[in-house]
Amino acid sequence: MRYLFRPPGTEGAALLALPWHQPLEEWDPSLLLEVPQRGISRHVVRFVAEQGRVFALKEIAEPLARHEYALLGEFEAEGLPAVSVLGICVDRPDGQDAILVTRYLEYSMSYRYLFSRPSARQSVDQLTDTLVVLLVRLHLAGVFWGDCSLSNTLFRLDAGALAAHLVDAETAERHPQLSRGQRHYDLDLARERVGAELLDLQAGELLPQGVDPIEVADSLPVRYDRLWEEVTHEELFRAEEQRYRVADRLRRLNDLGFDVGEVELVTSDEGARLRVETRVSAPGQHRRELFRLTGLEVQENQARRLLNDLRTFRAYLEQKTGAPVSEAVAGAQWLAEVYQPVIDAIPPDLAGRLAPAEVFHEVLEHRWFLSEQAGRDVGTTAAAKSYLRNVLPATPEELTTPSVIANRP
Structure with a gap:
């Protein structure tokens, strides 16, 4: 047998003691974890x-395993939203299939789990739009998925919204650029698969009343074309409009969750033509800014929400002191006086329910709700106490490494 790990190190070495010579179905249950949120x-x-980390092991034909191992490595290096690959085990005894090893995506959920949660708040439209964003990202990177479906996608909460990550890349192909025909063939495959998955949810009485699975699936091409047009079209405008029209286009792209690479302006007698190179890496404008100011590493929508609160806090400091307050000082004080006290107040038995940044986002939402009821600002401290006492305990426990390991048989 041979093992390939990326990158080589302690993670891969810790897995070497597992019984790779045996079929996965025959492994001792004591070595395995039960993951209720997993998809089909x-x-x-x-x-x-192993070593405090959770890994997914998939038995698959060796050529497909090598193909997926290589592609997932490329995706991770380029920042595409996909699971992180660790390695593969090949040349197993008796002609057995290879085993592909990926790192489990923390706080992620399958689409079935999202709809089976007692407090499910995600709509079918939200789920579909999130999948479309993922497909557009991949197509911009020249990736033909070939098996786009809800089952092959993991979802994570991001400040109340959802972020989608590719899980299965065995049928994916990489090209310098996709033709319109390739993109729409991929989209047709997605429409068929999503329709079947939603019909399955409906049969299991997990789909909200009034939702037509076929109508939702048929809306995929419309949603896709609308987003593709927004992130790729060229604009023509007068020279005197140049500054604000460019800024407006870039802001719209950022709001959709896309980064911008090169901006090209070509001037002619018709006016100025704007072409924007839309980057396919995970959105990072707000994440980078929050990390620069506080050292926190969170998702994009969470970062946007936290930055808004930080800026509000900075304005409060300037009003209180009657003097300008630098971003760096405001960031350090906000982290120490506002954010960290909320996170530190989470009871240990509830710590794995949501990511810390998601908890803080929900506390801010709860603060707004309580303030509306009271007709005054109740403050973050009071909102956090109320949220941690009344709301968080009712939130289903998501899959995190500590919680899964603690509950292992």
Whole structure:
């Protein structure tokens, strides 16, 4: 047998003691973790924990395993939203399939789990739009997925919204650029699969009343074309409009969750033509800014929400002191006096329910709700106490490495 790990290190070495010579279905249950949030797979998939990390193991034909291993490595290096690959085990005894090893995506959920949660707040439209954003990102990077579906996607909460990540890349192909025909063929495959998955949810009485699975699936091409046009079209405007029209276009792209690479302006007798190179890496404008000011690493929508609160806090400091307050000083004080006290107040038995930044976002939402009821600002401290006492305990426990390992048989 041979093992390939990316990058080589302690994570891969910790897994070497596992019984790779045995079929995954025959592994001792004591070595495995039960993951209730996992989706449906046509392959044998098992989960293990080593050194405080959770890994997914998928048994798959060796050529496909090598193909997926290489592609997922490329995706991770380029910042595409996909699971992170660790390695593969090949040349297993008796002609067994290879095993692909990926790192489990923390705080992620399958689409079935999203709709089976007692407090599910995600709409079918939200789920579909999130999947469309993922497909557009991949197509901009020249990736033909070939198996786009809800089952092959993991979802994470991001300040009340959802972020989607590719899980299965065995059928994916990489090209310098996709033609319109390739993109729409991929989209047709997605429409068929999503329609079948929603019909399955409906049969299991998990789909909200009044939702037509076929109508939702048929809306995928419309949603896709609308987003593709927004992120790729060229604009023509008068020279005197140049400054604000460019700024407006870039802001719209950022709001959609896309970064901007090169901006090209070509002037002619018709006016100025704007062409924007839309980057396919995970959006990062707000994440980078929040990290620069506070050292916090969170998702994009969470970062946007936290930055808004930080800026409000900075304005409060300037009003209180009667003098300008630098971003760096405001960031340090906000982290120490506003954000961290909320996170530190989370009871240990509730710490794994949501990501810390998601908890803070929900506290801010709860503060707004309580303030509306009271007709005055109740403050973050009071809102946090109320939220941690009345709301968070009712939130289902999401899959995190500590919670899964703690509950292992």
